[in-house]
Amino acid sequence: MSQAQEKExxxxxxxxxxxxxxxxxxxxxxxxxxxxxxxxxxxxxxTQLYGNWVELGVPSYAQDSFTISSAGIYTxxxxxxxxxEFDGTILRYMHGDTEYVYQVEDEDGEQLLRIKPTxxxxxxxxx
Numbered sequence: 001m002s003q004a005q006e007k008e009x010x011x012x013x014x015x016x017x018x019x020x021x022x023x024x025x026x027x028x029x030x031x032x033x034x035x036x037x038x039x040x041x042x043x044x045x046x047t048q049l050y051g052n053w054v055e056l057g058v059p060s061y062a063q064d065s066f067t068i069s070s071a072g073i074y075t076x077x078x079x080x081x082x083x084x085e086f087d088g089t090i091l092r093y094m095h096g097d098t099e100y101v102y103q104v105e106d107e108d109g110e111q112l113l114r115i116k117p118t119x120x121x122x123x124x125x126x127x
Contacts, residue, residue, distance in 0.1 A: 043088025048109045053124040056111075064122070 001009075047070075055064040067074040072082035073093050084093035091102040091112065101116035105123060112124045 044104060044109045046086040052127045053112060054127050056123045056125055
């Protein structure tokens with residue numbers, strides 16, 4: 001094979017790789033666009049958190065619970081904080097010097113996983 005033929009073959013390989021790369025990028029972009037249209041990346045509104053949250057998987061006498069409302073976070077009927085942060089997936093608030101962090105576990109927003117404090121992870125379901 002001559003040098004001219006080798007150069008042409010090399011150019012064809014590069015063109016094919018570029019074409020494959022463009023097709024792959026187009027497929028990924030199309031898939032992400034379809035997921036956005038279907039609402040898969042939609043953020044949950046903070047009002048969907050409003051309600052009483054009860055810890056799962058522990059005896060009723062040891063269950064932790066809290067209530068979220070437009071006024072703030074309540075535990076045992078007491079308002080513990082009037083400010084909290086919710087970005088659509090993660091809920092954060094302070095109780096005294098302790099930061100509490102919860103992550104939405106399911107698509108319906110009916111279950112939260114406590115990430116902090118980290119003495120153990122526990123799930124909470126909205127009642």
